[in-house]
Amino acid sequence: MERIPVKEQFPEDVDSRVFNLYEKKEKIYIRAQEGLFQTIRLFTGWPLLLGYFLAPWLQIEGRQAIFFDLPERQFHILWLTLWPQDFVLLMWTLAIAAFALFFVTTLWGRVWCGYTCPQTVWTAVFSWAEQITEGERHQRINLDQTPSFLSRNGRNRAGWNKLWRRSLKHLMWIGFAALTGITFVGYFYGIRHLVSDALAWQLPLTATAWSVFFTLATYINAGWMREQVCIYMCPYARFQSAMFDKNTLIISYDPSRGEQRGARKRGSDYQAQGLGDCIDCTLCVQVCPTGIDIRNGLQYECIGCAHCIDACDSIMEKMNYPKGLISYTTENKLAGGTWTWKRPKLIGYGTALLILAALFMLVLYLRTPLSLDVIRDRGQLYQEVAGGRIENVYTLKIINMSDSTLHYELQTEGLPNPTLLPDVPIEVPAREMSEHVVRIQVDPDQLRDFNTEFEFILSTADEATGKRLRTEAESRFFGPRPLGSGR
Template identity: 50%
Template sequence: MATPSDKRIAVQALDAEPAPLYAARRKVQPRTAAGRFRRVRQCVGAVLLALFFGLPWLQVEGRQAVWWDLPQRQFHIFSTTFWPQDFILLAGLLIIAAFGLFFATVYAGRLWCGYACPQSVWTWLFLWCEKITEGERRQRLRLDAARWSAGKALRRAAKHGLWLALALATGLAFVAYFSPARALLSGFFTGQAAGWAYFWVALITAGTYLNAGWLREQVCVHMCPYARFQSVMLDRDSLIVAYDAGRGEARGPRRPGSDAQAQGLGDCIDCTLCVQVCPTGIDIRDGLQVACIGCAACVDACDEVMGKMNYPKGLVSYTSERALAGERRSTLRPRLLGYGAVLALMLLALGTALAYRAPVALDVAKDRLLYRENAEGRLENVYRLTVMNKTASAHTYQLNASGLPGLQLHGNTQLNVPARSQLNVVVALSVAPKQWPGSAATVTFHLLDGNTQVAADSRFTGPTP
């Protein structure tokens, strides 16, 4: 019979010097790995960079195709112009983007991080600059360990020069979405640009240089919130970059063609190339980690080694926990279907809202003066109207009002509004004292142009009994 002393938890002596809670950063010098996933990253990155740097230079109908015109409070996307009243559509677009990210995460983990995240795309670009100025991984490591010399200083200066040039181009391209690109570029280097333009270009340049050149994987591991909540969204059927320990263990070096089973070894030859190519410096053989961005560089490196060893590829691959356990992976599962259904419904709702978006908008603001008596002895209220023409052509709108018996509209009733512009007018409504109901009433302004009609309500005030 067990005594109480037998059930006590074993006590283990602690180390005299516990491991430090904080450790100095170990600089990651990733090696270049050729393969199909690298080609996919390059193609995706090239498309995204071309869009980012190229869109501000496209012209549509005599203006910049994509342009946040903050002074005029307009957002131009090709032939469509959005106004502040349309920003609910922008909110919907952001929500759709979030659900799209959730859907992609449930299906294939950090697919966004590995292939399309700006931090990853610019980091790969900065690593390419580092490679052409300082060499491949071994050369960079030797250069880091070498003493300072003219050659080392020249290589470092060339690298940082390229980094700064790319960062400056990024800053200019970003600001070009808020200021006409041609005017910005011609005025920036001649001192003619606005002060805020220099401020934001400098800020984006510094942020790009710091994040893509110096922080790199630290942004992905410690600063990006996506790295933290991705584990909540993954399930056993989500595609992840993983190492097949059942096939790879035990690790050990061997010659090509040797009998690994006779030596008690698995397929992993412990070459550590999967670690050397990782942009965050992790060992994928330790299992799924928060620092893994799913770029599949380790897959390319391992497949190349497996090919040289005449082993089957896929020791490191896109797979799932269920597949690694020898079970059948389920693709259509409730969580993925739920995100997909919500995403489809939201896309349908956004498309419908865009298709039926009113081409004209009317805002009414009542003057602060409650009421007054005009020269005809009628009770009069003053209103400030803003008419927004969202179409690509000029329109003439007919203005009238309703809501009270004998209501009269004073002011311009034929409103000519240029394309993609707004017109501010002041009008007045009046009613005879004998027709005044004695309490505030709702009046409606109507704006008509052919088959287009919009209305906006306001209040009409007068004396109380």
Template identity: 45%
Template sequence: MHPKAGSTGADAVEPLAWRPLGATDRVDDADTVEQTLVDIRQKIYARSVLGWFARWRIALVVLTQALFYGLPWVNWNDRQAVLFDLGARKFYIFGMVLWPQDVIYLTLLLIISALGLFLFTAVAGRLFCGYACPQTVYTEIFMWIERRIEGDRIARIRLDESSLSLHKVRVKTIKHLLWLVVAVWTGFSFIGYFAPIRGLMADLMAFALGPWQWFWLLFYSFATWGNAGFLREQVCKYMCPYARFQSVMVDRDTLVVTYDKARGDPRGARSKKVDYKAQGLGDCVDCSICVQVCPTGIDIRDGLQYMCIGCGACVDACNEVMNKLEYPTGLIRYTSERALQEKLTAKDVRRHLLRPRVLIYSVLMLLLVSVFIAALATRTTLRVDVIRDRGMLGREVAGSLIENVYRLQMLNASEDALHLTLSVEGAPGLALKIVDGAVSSTTLEMASASNRIVAVVVRAPAGTMASGPHSITFVTKSTTPDGKLLTEIREKSSFIVPN
């Protein structure tokens, strides 16, 4: 018979993967599999906790959700400030308009994010998981609703173990209705990043959403409801890949939530009036509150485990108990393996944080962020690509002129309309005309945040150039209504003179 998750004592089965610091014993694979199945079937009733790290989690929940729910409603230049319009292939991010050609910026952003994750993990383990991961954030929101409706840990356990009654049905129904409200609003906000949210709201009220909009609204709502309401710690323990590969990114100097075994053991209950040191006891009173507050249901006193998301709930809970007993706090704390083994001071711990791995990640991040900012700052909002008409490489036309035909793919990535003037350089007598139906000119207007394909012909007097290709340059100038030059784009191509 194996003990349940969260049990304590010498016969407790320890988790697979990360082992207690310094442990060398092995766990039989069959026992581990059986314990895992027990953990999956057992519901975790996390106890509420107050403290420094709990306040940080609440602050980050409020901050992240204010951004997520609020950004789609912010306007910028008479449009939605953040909108990823997949149909129009335009990404609006405040004053920037990004096109598919700007995928390099997304690539840089993803690399920076990955390096940031490596850096945070090397410094403080699963810091992102415990405070900013969407799974953690929405689980916190759903658990807050659950506590308000059903009560804290003991009340929820009693309610679930009670027989079916009108009170139980009413409480459960109210809880799930509130969960669904949050889930649906989350799904609506999600698709509001890909379609104008004000129009989306009107369509939703009229039940006039498109098929894909209905699909993503229901899918994301159901995923939020299921993951945050039911799966919870199972996502972190068995579905999230980060939990599996994080062990290669931590070392002896990484700050992780750790139980000070040398100070806390032997564990045991005691009277506050008795000298527990004389009884041979450590500071841990074996109250198991650190297990009760853990959202993944582990016992941190068994050592560092991959299921620990580094939320610090057990730190707050243990410090609260230590304060009541008038013991020093920090029995469970953020510290490193080296600090525990070598009994380092806080100053020494901070000094060991600045190790080669952290410095390399920091330098690489700084370089990439600098490149990213510089690329955005120097980004040209007007782009011109010249494509030769391969069906008509060069021909002689009336008036003893040699003619080549080109297509200019033009993109205006700014939110201002542009007045453009086109010309061509590179050989004597070259002349360019924009062909737009029956109208020929050298100027055109580009609407804001638009792209356009323009057909142009370039002519030169016959006999002024030898047969074969000749290098030429297309010059596109963007000017203000009063003639002030804004941008000049130069693109090279070739002019072919037939034999």
């Protein structure tokens, strides 16, 4: 078979058709925009930023209020301390968070992305730093076109201006990224220890490495990658459309009002010229952090930040046209219908969320802040002690998950007339695990088998709540084979 050269198959522009598999990324120069929704974003972004940076400094009962203590395997969240045994609670929390996100997305679309997602909030801070160091959109475009100070033709005033502005921007970015990374590690290391160890140059290598890693991750994600994270890396952007229905809140351009778009003189009778309300100023595109044109319809790149609404409203105001050419709406409303809550997805997610939240509260209420593990002495099965009794030795691992030191009573169930030694209450300090060796002695004549299954029962009254705490753990008692057992 004759092979046709690629050049002949695609005679014109063969390079771009065959070899450029990936579209070249165009840099997005976001234009700053003020307006109602940007003010709302300030009120959602600032509390989140302050909460993130200040929360690890809060102290409750002499410890960090939110502290994920991995070496001690304890998660402190305000007044609650979770242990590995509480893993199920973490699963509940994740399930509740997932269904809350599904519910909110079905109802209000991508409000999470637009107003509260850390990528959006941190990118907004980085964009602000860029704007105060490098100037407005057109100044940043000019700066990019200025030759670098390091190049031969850049050693002039403009090149110097570019160098110091860029350097200051990256210094601000790295400073904020470092603050973010150190705070993040502070949730796991203890922020006060982290800062004092760092100041004394005694920070362990692991903590240093993680701080540097999170600093770099923040710097790259919020400074360099920005919308690329939302468009290409975030899985939520990909599957959120599955939660959308015709009544989900979306940001949309109204083509029936805006088209035919086109320039016109202010105050002119544009309708007589066959024009709609869109003056084709492209401001809505210039302010868009993902660089899309909302006039092309709903696109998965849209993070619902409402920059385009504020931008278009400002133009409508200047033109003396009614606001809302780009607005929060629903597909149903755009088609002339009315909004309704009676939607299978919304009701389904809402019901699942309520059930999960109710079960979580129940599990939390019934949770016993006490755990018991029993390990039999592996050295010998049993030993005979004074009086011909048989003794087995056990190590009990007791975790007191409450916030006060407790004294526990130990009993057994399933053994004939056992003697427990030592026969004193077991003291375990608050939020600690302790090991206790106990011995059990039994008269062998009363044992029906050489291997008897029984239960340890540990109980106490919680001094803080007055609630009776009790937990059980199974174990086995070994003795000599009873005569004539045949086994």
